[in-house]
Amino acid sequence: GAVVSQHPSWVICKSGTSVKIECRSLDFQATTMFWYRQFPKQSLMLMATSNEGSKATYEQGVEKDKFLINHASLTLSTLTVTSAHPEDSSFYICSAESGTGFTDTQYFGPGTRLTVL
């Protein structure tokens, strides 16, 4: 159980275009989902916290107008990278939280590799 999927697994786009990444919890409902980005050889950096039915909370330094997050249902959150540029190329990973207690577990998706040309 507790499987999280992401789509697409990789995407290549031209500079200036927008890219949407989907994150789904397949066998549980996730009130809260998280979006991270990871550069090569580096750790995960939290970008934003996505709550179902409300606006996402962005970490300091993350442009909310550039990284649009929509958490429309308890099993789906989307991250749209608007007007993508080469510096946005990265590995984007989502996680979904199972449970409601403070020891909740975050289950991670397999990631989406974005390359902006």
Next chain:
Amino acid sequence: TQLLEQSPQFLSIQEGENLTVYCNSSSVFSSLQWYRQEPGEGPVLLVTVVTGGEVKKLKRLTFQFGDARKDSSLHITAAQPGDTGLYLCAGAAGSARQLTFGSGTQLTVLP
């Protein structure tokens, strides 16, 4: 801002050797998790520790949470090539659900 420092950053050892990875912070965490990540994939949860002084074992892996809940360690006994990967610690502070990830330890076990 909570920071988690992991050491060593890189570790290359021979099959059969033992190793320890450390995760340290000046902040107190309500829980701490260890993950293993392979290239091109998301992190996979290995263990969650929540009680100061707690020790958990997972086959050849032993995890310890410091008494003050500011640090943790991961010890691998008789490492195998299949243990190769990026090991990440991540902590949650107070009632916050956001995880702060450590800087990561890239482990390579040579056959």
